[in-house]
Amino acid sequence: MVKLIEPLPMLSLSVFGNFNAPMKAASDARTEAVTFMGLLRRNEDTLVEKTKSLAKRDKVFIQEMFTSLVGEWTPVHACTLRGARKLVKIALKAGVDPNLEMGIPEGLPGRCTPLHLAAYRGDVSILQLLLQHGADLERRDSKNHTPLHYAILRRNTLAARKLLKHGADASHLTLEERMFYKDDIDSRGSGMLCVPVKATPKVTKSGVTPSAKERCNTRVS
Numbered sequence: 001m002v003k004l005i006e007p008l009p010m011l012s013l014s015v016f017g018n019f020n021a022p023m024k025a026a027s028d029a030r031t032e033a034v035t036f037m038g039l040l041r042r043n044e045d046t047l048v049e050k051t052k053s054l055a056k057r058d059k060v061f062i063q064e065m066f067t068s069l070v071g072e073w074t075p076v077h078a079c080t081l082r083g084a085r086k087l088v089k090i091a092l093k094a095g096v097d098p099n100l101e102m103g104i105p106e107g108l109p110g111r112c113t114p115l116h117l118a119a120y121r122g123d124v125s126i127l128q129l130l131l132q133h134g135a136d137l138e139r140r141d142s143k144n145h146t147p148l149h150y151a152i153l154r155r156n157t158l159a160a161r162k163l164l165k166h167g168a169d170a171s172h173l174t175l176e177e178r179m180f181y182k183d184d185i186d187s188r189g190s191g192m193l194c195v196p197v198k199a200t201p202k203v204t205k206s207g208v209t210p211s212a213k214e215r216c217n218t219r220v221s
Contacts, residue, residue, distance in 0.1 A: 029064035036065060036075050040082060048086045055094050062094040072103030072110070080114040085126050088114065098135040110142040119147035119163065122156030127163070137168045152177060164188070 039047050055062045066076045076096055079087040092098060104110025115135040118126040131137075138146055148168040151160040164170060164184040178185065 029061060030068040030070070032065045033068035033070050033075050037070055037073070037078050040075075040078060040084065040087075044082075044084055044087070048084075048090070051087060051090050055090050059094045062091070063096055066091040066094070066096045067100055069103050072105040074100065074102055076100060076114055077102045077112065077117060080117045080123075080126055080130075081121060083121060083123050083126065085123075085129065088126055089129060092129065092133045098130045098133045099139055101139075104142055109145065112141045113139050113147070115139065115147040116141055116145070116150050119151040119156065119159050120154055122151065122154060122159045124158050124162050127159055131162075131166055137163060137166060146172075160184075 036047070036051075051062065067074050076088065076091045077100075079091065098115070099113050101111040101113055113135065115127065115130050115137070116139075118130060137148070140146055146168065148160060148163045148170070149172070150156075151163060152173070160181060161184045164181055165187055167188055170178060170181065170185050173181070
């Protein structure tokens with residue numbers, strides 16, 4: 001359904017492409033985004049260090065870099081799908097919108113947020129991080145799918161449970177899915193569960209036997 005962008009050529013004079021160069025903000029955030037995504041699969045640890053260092057000096061530039069579209073993807077979406085939690089955290093701390101939508105890649109669902117991709121990947125750690133920064137549980141992609149749909153489609157049980165416990169709408173789940181995740185759905189709140197049951201027949205002093213009545217069983221989550 002989704003795939004990582006192939007590594008792109010490094011730009012030798014860029015902030016991220018030349019690890020031996022002095023740290024400085026580049027004038028073209030998109031150029032750095034191209035380089036960043038090319039390096040993501042090659043030297044993630046060093047990329048984390050360089051990105052963190054630059055974020056301390058220029059958060060605005062980091063925001064622009066992480067949100068620049070490169071072939072319908074952005075670096076923050078690519079980091080999420082790769083599972084690069086440290087980089088996602090840097091992006092969020094720099095002020096990147098957790099509900100940022102990617103473009104619409106040819107042949108793939110579009111307008112996904114990082115939460116869609118974390119759910120698709122089944123990465124509970126990044127899911128939690130995004131939710132802590134205000135990710136929208138009900139944001140829909142170009143196919144009208146929510147992050148919960150992705151988690152269930154991929155059978156990522158832990159991710160689905162995390163989303164449900166945070167309040168994701170379960171109304172679109174099948175009966176089978178609702179039964180499977182019943183405890184997670186119920187854990188979101190407590191209340192009275194009224195179930196019709198038959199009272200034990202008993203003759204009163206007046207000689208009247210009461211008919212079936214409704215009792216309420218209290219369920220506390």
